[in-house]
Amino acid sequence: MLQVEDLHVSFKGVQALRGVSFSVEPGEILGIIGPNGAGKTSVLNCINGFYRPQRGRIIFHGKEITHLPPDARAAMGIARTFQNIALYRGMSVLDNIMSGRIHHMRSNLLACGLWFGPAQREHTAHRRVVEEIIDFLEIEEYRYHPVADLPYGIQKKVELGRALAMEPRILLLDEPMAGMSVDEKMDMARYILELKEVRGLPILLIEHDMGVVMDISDRLIAMDYGVKIAEGPPSEIQNHPAVIQAYLGEEAG
Amino acid sequence: MAAVRPCGDYKVSYAADMALLDTAFYRVGFALLVPALAAAPFLLGRYIFLMNIIGIFAIGATGLAILTGFTGQISLGHAAFMAVGAYVSAFASERFGFAFPVAMVLACLVAFLFGAAVGLPSLRIKGLYLAIATLAFQFLIEYMIIHATGGTGAILVPPAGVGGFVVETEVQFYYLLLVLWLGSGIFAANIIRSRYGLAFMAVRDRDYAAEVLGINLLRYKVLSFGLAALYAGLAGSLWAHYNKLVTPEHFTILTSIDYIAMIVIGGMGSIWGPHLGSAFVVFLSQGLKILTPLLIKVLPMFGKIAVPAREVLFGMVIIGLLIWEPGGLAMLLRKFKRYLDLWPFAY
Structure with a gap:
């Protein structure tokens, strides 16, 4: 239902995204992990329209949305939250x-x-x-x-x-549990799972808490330096050599 | 809406919870206010002209409150929109012989269009730069009026009137004004509690987050500018027919600054703010007109200071409010209400 194809974004020589492709299937929780600066938030910014990718396409429910402004995408049912809370204070x-x-x-x-x-x-x-x-x-x-x-x-x-009030057709969550206590994280995980189970809402989730993201995601994408380095079920990503290298700098052991 | 609700004031429907006068304090207050306003000519006597000035400027300030207080866009050209309204109304009634209601509606519409046009660049220019752009508009309008009318820019305007009835006295004008004042004030309050108000405040508080909610920034900014100008245009039209004379001196940058003083003193982000602020500013400037000559008579050495006393006092009041009560008079009113809620206990 959401396809991202070969996204390229660069800011004056810094290549934030270098050919990222993936798709979100109906009713799944897709987690994105990766070290700081890997380009996770850039992917969300492309999907909801803050960034215009230099190359690549974004297709939502069969319609290409790559060049639509953010408010038009929101009206199509793409909702998101921000890493640093962006409420109306x-x-x-x-x-x-x-x-x-x-x-x-x-x-x-x-x-x-x-x-x-x-x-x-x-x-x-x-x-x-x-x-x-x-x-x-x-x-x-x-x-x-x-x-x-x-x-x-x-x-x-x-x-x-x-x-949620927007009644979105896809929810993009940018570190919804950052800075929360364990209790609050459990609550948030419960809400996210309930949204998936009860409403069948597909969710694209960026999260740094590995325990949580491995537990609640159906599939995971690992990113590093603007490229997708691995994709698969959590158990597979956990032991993927490229992921371990991205996080620890060299091969474990 | 206050975070703490008074005891025993239970809402049993969402409609009641969204009411403008949401607590007994405001309901009783409003129930007393309206008859008091209606009886004002009998209470104030020949000073009723004060209420006329307050009312006209309160209508204009309501527009600026929507734009600056709720949408977060600064305008230093609010008096220019008032000028647009005043001159459209003057031309329509003087040169083309339209009746007052027609001229007034025309003034509002033209002012709305001017406002929307000035609002167009607000998508790209923000904050101080927008203030400078609106300042440019202010001077542009002053220039245009002087050159369009030739010379002084003064035009005589026929008095206001509805149907065959001609408004001649201050008191008659006051009742005409009161209807429009209350009507436009309630209309603005309704806009603010509706989806438009929510969108305006969303744009004010965090524009990119508003975009993510499907709010088209340009559309709402332009609409807010248009509404602000519409209110200013209405005020300008009333001002023209009240004075029966328009000159560009009434709508200079100083008037624009007075408008800003009104909404800051009255309370930004409050629908009561522009009315309280207008009353404060008008009372202060009219009061000083009486007080200053007296002061100079008693203490001649203050002569030099007394002339700009109005500006000095305004400045002091605004600085004082920004330090101690950024919410303005409206917040003081709300705090007084909170005090009454709990009285005689401290908490």
């Missing part, structure tokens, strides 16, 4: 998640300005969806809090919630 948890619903709403400016009638009905209906997400992520008590004041782990949850 001045807004409450509720408004942050609600903002994920904006592109599903149709009320025009006049209807919104008058509010009562169609606009109120529409916003109420979308509020119900948002509340379901808040229930799912167990953040009811923080509903009205401005996100800037919330603990890091909760902010990560809110960011996931905002992406």
Whole structure:
């Protein structure tokens, strides 16, 4: 459903990506691992449209999206979270998640300005969806809090919630568990697995915690210096000589 | 929306939870405010002209609050949009003989188009650079008006009127204004709580994250500029028909700065802010007009300082607010409400 073919991205001589190809199958969790600077986030930035690759194609549900702007790709159902939380700091948890619903709403400016009638009905209906997400992520008590004041782990949850509110067809998660406690990581892993099992949502996951990423991914891609060095089930990647070399610098043993 | 809800105020529907006046404090306050505003001419007597000025500038400042407070785009040319509205309205009614409501709507529409056009570059230029671009627009409009009208740029404008009724007195104008003031204020508040407001705030707080949510940055920035200009245009149209005379001196860079002072003092990111800020700025500048001559009479040595007293005081108030209460008067009001919620206990 998402094919990435031969991506090349370079920034003035630094080659961030040098021919990366892979595909995400329906309903799977595909993990991307690799040392710092391997180009993992660059891959996500290409998929959601922040970077325009110099070469290569990205195909989503049979449509080529390589040259679409980010907001058009979001409207097609590509949602993502960021490594460094990118919430709207001045807004409450509720408004942050609600903002994920904006592109599903149709009320025009006049209807919104008058509010009562169609606009109120529409916003109420979308509020119900948002509340379901808040229930799912167990953040009811923080509903009205401005996100800037919330603990890091909760902010990560809110960011996931905002992406889910878009009702995406694929979810790109950039280190959703970075900096979390063990409990919070377990919670987050549970949410990710539930999204896959219950909603059948395909997920592309970048994560540095090897224990977690090996446990929850169906398949893994290992990257180093902008190229894919290995692909396969977690058990295989774990013992892949190229992966071990990328992480440890030389052959183990 | 406050993080802490007062005891016993339970919401039983999402619609009630999204209400503008979400607590009893605001509901009671608004229920008292509207009759007080309606009765203002009887309470203020000949000082009702103050309310007319406050109302007109509050409408204009509401536009800037949408643009700067909620969408995070700085504009130093807000008075220029007001000028566009004022002159379109003046030309439409004076030269072409349109009725006041038609001229007013026309002023709003033309101002909206001007705003959208000025907003176009905002996709690429941000922050201070955008401020400079809007500053250029300010001077461009002043220049254009002087050259389009020839000489002083002053035009006589017929008084406002609806149907056969002509608004002649301050009090009559006040009631016309009050309807538009309340209407446009509520309209803006509704926009802010709707999907448009969410998108504006998303653009303000983190534009790239907004893009990832499917928010077209250009579309919403242009829309925000257009709305801001529409409100300024409405204010300009009212100003023209209120003074029955427009001159470019009413819409200089100083007025643009006054608008910024209004939304900063009133409270950025609050829908009450522009109204409170407008009231504060108008009271302060009108008050100083009375106080300054008195002060010079009593203490002649202050003569030199007293002339720019208005600017000095504005500066001091803004600096003081930025240090102690960046949320402005609206935040002070909210804190007062929190205090009442808990009174007589400390927490």
